[in-house]
Structure formats: structure tokens, C-alpha cells
Amino acid sequence: MGKYGDYIWSAYAVFVIVFAIDAIAPRLSRRRVLAEIRGKLKRRAARETSP
């Protein structure tokens, strides 16, 4: 890569890192949303069974 190696590799690294985050982000938020839905169901079930 000659004298520009650092520039090239850092540009490619930025590209890879940003899209790694882009791929992981929806997986994490999906887990959070599903846990929230389950939490709501659980609370409602608890309300219904309590006297």
C-alpha cells in the first residue's frame, strides 16, 4: 500500500466497524423489545391472579 497504508487501512476499518455496529444494533433492540412485551404480559398475568 506504499506510503498511504495507514490512510487506506483506517478508512477500511471505519467502514467495517460502522457496519458491524449497524448489524448488531437491531439484534440488541429486538431483544429489548421482546423482553418488554414479555414483562407487560407477566405483569398483567400477576394482576389477574392476585385477589
Add this chain to the structure above:
Amino acid sequence: MNALTLWFHKIGSPPTFYRIAGAWAPWLFGVAIVLGVVALYGGLFVAPADYQQGDAYRIIFVHVPCAWMSLFAYGFMALNAFIALVWRIKLSEILAMASAPVGAAFTLVTLVTGSIWGKPMWGTWWTWDARLTSELVLLFLYLGVIGLHNAIEDRRQAARAASFLALIGIVNVPIVHFSVNWWNTLHQGSTVRLMGESHITGAMVWPLLVMTLATHIWFFASVFARSRVGLLELEGGKEWARDVALADAPRDTVTAHG
């Protein structure tokens, strides 16, 4: 209703789209990654060095496809925003809002890689010229849409308000595209043209085109994955979303409430 409208309504119903997007997203991600790796390899090791810029031009293989995608994503977002505002289709609101973070990612990568390219070629990380400034405005528009969408409690109202902002911001898209022709700028003109001759040789152009394909596929993969989450969030109280949540639960929580 004719067959097309019927098909559109069926696809547009949240549980159906959730299922279809879920089936497609992993494949799209996979294909995008394979194509992306091929293109990166081609760009780094197969394409010859540029006669003027040496190896530094290799940044083009990530910079230019991302720059194209930053505009494509905005167009997709604005189109869905328009449909969402006019016909109030739930899925379009979700798709518009799902494209904002992906578009922002493409814009960010464009700006950062451009800056890294600018330092050795122009001698500066940044200059306030038309192309760079309008691309920065594009990033702020994406961030504005995301911010507005998060700032309003009611999800559908939030999506409509943010869609409105997205629609107004579309004026910036032609400004970004034509800025290198309209103003004197440090940024070079178009290298690849749809009409007429491209200013690039074959061994350099194929990694660029493969990466362009990869980034388009990636965009839809990411939008699908994000809109699935958006649909779950919007329809959390509905039967189908509950079924998804329960099916996904760790074993002990499922047995805890039947």
C-alpha cells in the same frame, strides 16, 4: 380490490411483513458480506495503483459506494415518508424510520473515509466546500429524523412528524449530487457515469460495482432487520407480537406463566 392492491395490503400487514423480512434478512446480510469481501479484496489487492494518486485512491472502493447509498437511502426514506403521510400506511412509517439510521451510517462512513482520503490528497482533513458541507447537512438531516422520532411518545405520531422532516430534507439530495458541477470545489467530479464514458479502467471499476451491489443489498438487510423491531414495538399489544415474544423467551420464563 384488484390483485395488486390485494397483494400490497397482504404484504403490508405487520405480521406478514415481519415474517417475510425475517426470512429474507439473514440471506441478504450473507450475500452482502460475501460480495463486500470480494470487492474489498479486489479493491485492495487486484486493482492497479492510480497513476496520479498512487494507492491512496483505493479509499474510493468504500467511499463512493457509501456516498451513493447515503443518497439512495434518503430517497427510499423520503418515498416511504411520502406514502406514510399521504396514505397513512403503517408499514411505510416503519420502513421510513428504519432507513434513517442505516442512511446515517452510510453518510458517516462517507464523511470519515472522505476526510481520511482528503488528508494525503488535498493536505486537509476538512474544507467547507459545497460537496462536503451538503453531505454534512445530509448527516444532520438523518440525525434530526432519528431525534424527532425518539422525542415523541406516541409511536405513530412520532413517525409522521419525522416523516414530514424527512420529506422536507429531500431538497438537499440534488444539492449533494450536483454540488461538484454547480460550484467550484476541491472535490473531484464524477468518476463513474451511467451515461457516457466512465473515467476509470475495468480492473478498477469491477470492485467498485460489486461493492455498490453489496451496499444496496446490505441496506435492505438492515432496513428489514430494523423494521421487524419497529413492528414489534408498534404492535406489542397484538396477538402476533405476543406470540413472537413468548416463542423467543428463555425456557424458564415461558413455563412461569403458562
